[in-house]
Amino acid sequence: MANPSAQSRPRIGLLGTGPWAARTHAPALAAHEGVEFAGVWGRRPEAAAELAAASGTRAYDDLDALLAECDAVAVALPPDVQAPIAARAARAGCHLLLDKPLATTVEGAREVVDAADAAGVASVVFCTLRFAPETARWIEEQRATGGWYVAEARWLGSLYGPGSDSPYAASPWRREKGGLWDVGPHVLSVLLPVLGEVTALTAAKGPEDTHHLVLRHASGASSTVTLSLSAPPEAAGAAITLHGTAGRAALPPWNGAVDAYARAVDALLAAAATGTPHPCDARFALRLTELLTEAETRATAP
Incomplete structure (x- = not known):
C-alpha cells in the first residue's frame, strides 16, 4: 500500500471495467475531490486502457503493482471474482470499497471479512439505498x-x-x-x-x-x-x-447511483480515518450472503 503524507489525498484504484464500473465507479472516483484516482485494472487490459483514458488516469496490467500504489481500492467485479481479489487487496493493506453481493458463497464472503480484519483495513459495501441521500x-x-x-x-x-x-x-x-x-x-x-x-x-x-x-x-x-x-x-x-x-x-424515490457512490467513498474515508466500522461493511455483507444462501436453498428444496 502507498504511504502518502498527511497532506496528500488517499489514492484509490478501480478494479473492474464493465458497464457498472464505467457508468458509476469511474465517474464518481474521477470527480471526487477527496481522493486521487490512482488507476484502473481489469481482466481485459484493452478495456482497462480505454476506461483509464476516459477517466484521466492510468491503466495497470499488473494488479499487484496497482495495489502497491493505493491506499484503497474500489471493486466492480462479479461477486465470486470480487471476493478473492478483495481479500488479496486487504492483505496488501488497501481499504475496500466493495460491490454487492460480496460473494455468492458464505466461504467467499468470509474470506474477505477475515482478510480485512487481519489487515486492519476498513470496508464499505455499496448497497445503493444505504448511500443515496x-x-x-x-x-x-x-x-x-x-x-x-x-x-x-x-x-x-x-x-x-x-x-x-x-x-x-x-x-x-x-x-x-x-x-x-x-x-x-x-x-x-x-x-x-x-x-x-x-x-x-x-x-x-x-x-x-x-x-x-x-x-x-x-x-x-x-x-x-x-x-x-x-x-x-x-x-x-x-x-x-x-x-x-x-x-x-x-x-x-432516489436519484442516480453516481452521487450515492461518492457518499460511499466518503463513508470509507471516514471509517479508515476513525477506525470505526461502517454499518454497511464487509461483515454486514457476509450476513447478506448468509441470508441469500439460505433463501436460495429453501426455495429449491423439494
Whole structure:
C-alpha cells in the first residue's frame, strides 16, 4: 500500500471495467475531490486502457503493482471474482470499497471479512439505498421511529423482460443468480437496519428467476419480499412499505447511483480515518450472503 503524507489525498484504484464500473465507479472516483484516482485494472487490459483514458488516469496490467500504489481500492467485479481479489487487496493493506453481493458463497464472503480484519483495513459495501441521500435519510428516520409491525418489499426488474436492451443483461452471474442475488441485497440492506436481524426465513420460487421471501425479525416484525429481474417492463418497479404504530411509511424515490457512490467513498474515508466500522461493511455483507444462501436453498428444496 502507498504511504502518502498527511497532506496528500488517499489514492484509490478501480478494479473492474464493465458497464457498472464505467457508468458509476469511474465517474464518481474521477470527480471526487477527496481522493486521487490512482488507476484502473481489469481482466481485459484493452478495456482497462480505454476506461483509464476516459477517466484521466492510468491503466495497470499488473494488479499487484496497482495495489502497491493505493491506499484503497474500489471493486466492480462479479461477486465470486470480487471476493478473492478483495481479500488479496486487504492483505496488501488497501481499504475496500466493495460491490454487492460480496460473494455468492458464505466461504467467499468470509474470506474477505477475515482478510480485512487481519489487515486492519476498513470496508464499505455499496448497497445503493444505504448511500443515496433520500433513502439513507429515510432509513434512519424509520429506524428511530420504530414500532413497525410488517413490511412489504417488491423489486421487479425487467433486465431479462421482453425487449430489454440493458448492457447488464450480458452479465453471466446475473443470468445465473437472478434477482435474488442482484437486487436482494438492496432490499435487505433497508429491512435489517429498520426491523432488526432476521431470526427466521422461508422462501419460494415464482416465475422465471422470481423469488418470494418471508422474514421474521428480531424486533418482532415480519416482512415479505418479492425479487425478480424478469418482469415485463410494464410491471417493473421497486417499493418498500412499512406498517406500524406510526402508520404507513413508503421508501422515497432516489436519484442516480453516481452521487450515492461518492457518499460511499466518503463513508470509507471516514471509517479508515476513525477506525470505526461502517454499518454497511464487509461483515454486514457476509450476513447478506448468509441470508441469500439460505433463501436460495429453501426455495429449491423439494
